[in-house]
Amino acid sequence: MATKLRPLWWEAWQTLGRAQLSLGEVELAVRSFQVAVHLHPSERLLWEEDLGWALQLREKQQAVRERASQEDEARRLLVEAPELKSDYDFESDEVIEACTAMADRQKKYEDLKKMAVVVDTCGVAKEVVVEGDNKPTSSSQSVLVKARGL
Structure with missing residues (x-):
C-alpha cells in the first residue's frame, strides 16, 4: 500500500523488496530494490546489502534450476536410452557399447542425486x-x- 500511496518514497520500495525476499519472490524483490535505488541512488546500504543480496539469491536460484534441469536430462536419457532403440545383432560389439553408455548415464544420474x-x-x-x-x-x-x- 505504501508504494501505491507514495510511489516516490524509496523506503517503501526497500521494505516491499525485503518482504518479497521473505516470501521467496526474488525476482520481484530485485525489481523493487532497483526502483528504490533509482529513487535514492546515494543510499549505499541499499546498493550493497539489499540489491546485492537479492542479486546473489537470484544467481543461486538459477544455479539450482540449472542443476535440476541437468538431473532431469540425465533421467530422461536414462529412461529413453537411445542406444537401445536400434535393432542390434547380439553377437556384435554394438551391444557392449550400448550397455556401457547406459551404465555411464546411470552413474551420472546417481552422482547427481x-x-x-x-x-x-x-x-x-x-x-x-x-x-x-x-x-x-x-x-x-x-x-x-x-x-x-x-
Missing part, C-alpha cells in the same frame, strides 16, 4: 555429497542453515 545444495549462515552455497540417510557430509554441520537434495 547424491549431491545437495547447502547454504551456510553466511549465505554461501556449496554442493556437498549426501549419504544414504539424505544428510550432507560436512565437518561443521552446526553452521548449516538448510540443505535440500535436488
